[in-house]
Amino acid sequence: MPSDTALDNPQNLKGNWNYPTQMIFGPGRIKNLGQACKTLGMTRPLLVTDPGLAGLPMVKEAIAANEAEGLPTGLFDAVKPNPVGHNVEEGVKAYKDGGHDGVIAFGGGSGLDCAKAVALMVGQSRPLWDFEDKGDNWKRVDPDGVAPIVAVPTTAGTGSEVGRASVIVDEASHTKKIIFHPKMLPSTVISDPELTVGLPPNITAATGMDALAHCIEAYCAPGYHPMAEGIAVEGIRLVKEWLPAAVHDGKNLAARAHMLAAASMGATAFQKGLGAIHSLSHPVGALYDTHHGLTNAVFMPYVLAFNRPAIEDKMGRLAAFLGLENASFTGFQDWVLALRAELKIPEKLDGLGVGDERIDEIAEAAAEDPTAPTNPVPAGAAEMRRMFEMALEGRL
Known part of the structure; x- marks a missing residue:
C-alpha cells in the first residue's frame, strides 16, 4: 500500500492541471520559425535574447531566414544573466518603438524570462511588480494586451519555454520576483538540439x-x-x-x-x-x-x-x-x-x-x-x- 496516507482520502485528490503548448521538436526544426510566427499572426516580430547569443550565427541566421520569408524581425539583447526590471522596460520600449506585433523568446533562461515579461507588459497599464505571483495578482493583467510568443530555447535547464512565469530581479529590493500569467506560456516552442551544441x-x-x-x-x-x-x-x-x-x-x-x-x-x-x-x-x-x-x-x-x-x-x-x-x-x-x-x-x-x-x-x-x-x-x-x-x- 502507498505510504502517503494524505492521499488515501478522496477529498485530497483534487487539483487544477494545465499542460504545455505546441512543441516543434528535433534537429533542424529552427527552420520552422518563420511559419510559427505567421501562424500566430505576427508580421513584424521582435527577437529578444541576451548579448552573448545576439552576436552568434544562430541568431543572425534566424533573423535572416525570417526576413527572407517576408517577416522583418527586430532584435533586443539588453538582458542581464539574471534579468532585471529595467531590462523588461527597455524591451517594451523597443517593441513599441519598432512597431512590433509579437515576441520571439530566444535563448537560455534569462532571455526567455525577459522576453516573456516583455510580451506581457507591452499592453499593460500597471507596473511590472503588480503582477508578482502572489494571491490573485495575475487577474490584474489585461489578457488582450499580451503579445503572442514563440519560444526557442538554446539551453537545456530552466524549461522557461513551457512556463507561465518569469523570474525578474527587482533592483530596488534586491529580490527575485516571479511574474505570472497563463498567457505568458508561449503558444509555440521550437526545440532544436542543434542550437545547444555549442x-x-x-x-x-x-x-x-x-x-x-x-x-x-x-x-x-x-x-x-x-x-x-x-x-x-x-x-x-x-x-x-x-x-x-x-x-x-x-x-x-x-x-x-x-x-x-x-x-x-x-x-x-x-x-x-x-x-x-x-x-x-x-x-x-x-x-x-x-x-x-x-x-x-x-x-x-x-x-x-x-x-x-x-x-x-x-x-x-x-x-x-x-x-x-x-x-x-x-x-x-x-x-x-x-x-x-x-x-x-x-x-x-x-x-x-x-x-x-x-x-x-x-x-x-x-x-x-x-x-x-x-x-x-x-x-x-x-x-x-x-x-x-x-x-x-x-x-x-
Whole structure:
C-alpha cells in the first residue's frame, strides 16, 4: 500500500492541471520559425535574447531566414544573466518603438524570462511588480494586451519555454520576483538540439542540474498531481542517462535532444510545486548574481537531507525506477553527490563566492519565496537558515 496516507482520502485528490503548448521538436526544426510566427499572426516580430547569443550565427541566421520569408524581425539583447526590471522596460520600449506585433523568446533562461515579461507588459497599464505571483495578482493583467510568443530555447535547464512565469530581479529590493500569467506560456516552442551544441561544458552541467532540480522538487512537492509526478520521474531518468554525455561530448546530438526534453519536462512538472532548493537559490542569485542552475546544484543534497523525513519512501521508489544499486533515499542522495562530483559542481557555497555575511537576509527572503510553501517539510526562516548553514559547511 502507498505510504502517503494524505492521499488515501478522496477529498485530497483534487487539483487544477494545465499542460504545455505546441512543441516543434528535433534537429533542424529552427527552420520552422518563420511559419510559427505567421501562424500566430505576427508580421513584424521582435527577437529578444541576451548579448552573448545576439552576436552568434544562430541568431543572425534566424533573423535572416525570417526576413527572407517576408517577416522583418527586430532584435533586443539588453538582458542581464539574471534579468532585471529595467531590462523588461527597455524591451517594451523597443517593441513599441519598432512597431512590433509579437515576441520571439530566444535563448537560455534569462532571455526567455525577459522576453516573456516583455510580451506581457507591452499592453499593460500597471507596473511590472503588480503582477508578482502572489494571491490573485495575475487577474490584474489585461489578457488582450499580451503579445503572442514563440519560444526557442538554446539551453537545456530552466524549461522557461513551457512556463507561465518569469523570474525578474527587482533592483530596488534586491529580490527575485516571479511574474505570472497563463498567457505568458508561449503558444509555440521550437526545440532544436542543434542550437545547444555549442554550449560550454560548465554551462551544460549547470543548466542540466537546474532541470534535475525542477524534476526532483516537483516529484517531492506535496499534493496530488500524478501526471506531474510521472513526467518528473522520467525527466530525472533522462538527466541520469544523458547529462554526463552532453557535458563530456557537446556534439552528441542525442544527448542534447534528451536534455532539451528533460528541461521542458521539469518545467511542465513543477506546476505541482517546487521547494527549498529554489527558495534558497532565488535570494542567493539576486544578492550574489550567481548562476541559478549552479546554485540549485549546490543546495540540492542539503535540501534533500532536510526533507528526508517527508520524502524517504518516495525517493526509494524513485531510486528503484532509476535502477540504482541501493534503491533507497541514501542511494539516491549518493547518486546526486556522485553526479555533482562528476560534473565538477562546487560542494559548498564558498565555491559560488557566497559566505554567511547575509545569512539572515537570505533566510528571511527564502521563507517568503513563492516556492517555499510547497517544500515537503514546512520551512520558515529558521529552517531556511539551517539548510543554508548545511550548504556553507558541507554538512549532510
